[in-house]
Amino acid sequence: MSRELNGLIRSLRIELGILNDRIAETVGLNARDLDILDVIDRDGPCTPKYLASRTGVRAATLTGMLSRLEADRWITRSRDSEDGRSAQLSSTARFTELHAGYAAADEQVRKLAASLDPAMREAIAAFLAEVGDVARMASDDLSLRSRENRS
Structure with missing residues (x-):
């Protein structure tokens, strides 16, 4: 069963990934941009450092991506009130374009979830959260090993 689940x-x-690629193409973004925008959308205003930690995008790459996203009016930058040297990144009204792109799939998932009994929904949500945690830990471990190999 574990092999089937994997x-x-x-x-x-x-x-x-295919859905994200299609949505990105529809709104004129690169697929990796969606990771950046999704974190801002779900977690709220944040710093570039936070985005780098949540997405795995290197700081140098992120700088260019954020400049492009700001120029295209997907995000706004303001001075971080806690650290004046850093920026606070926020979403703009353009996020409705992304929400519209995901609307049909989101609605189908809502219907599917509504068809499950509450205990099943809770079990699936807990399982998916754990899978996310496992993936994050594996990613962090690979990143650490990569840094050790470079030193």
Whole structure:
């Protein structure tokens, strides 16, 4: 059963990647931009350092991405009230374009979730949260090993 679940998770990753690619193309973004915008959308205003830690995008790459996203009016920058040297990044009204792109899939997922009994929904939510944690830990471990190999 574990092998089946791993296969299904990998298939889901691919299908979500395809959906993200199509949505990015529709609104004139690069697929990786969606990671940046999704973090801002879900977590709220944040710093570039926070975005780098949540997305794995290197600071130098992130700087260029943020400049482009700001120029295209996807985000705004303001001075971080806690650290005047850093920027606070926020979403703009353009995020409605992304929400519209995901609306059909989101609605289908809502219907699917509504068809499940509450205990099943809770179990699935807990499982998916754990899968996310496992992926994050594996990513952090690979990043640490990569840094150790470079030193």
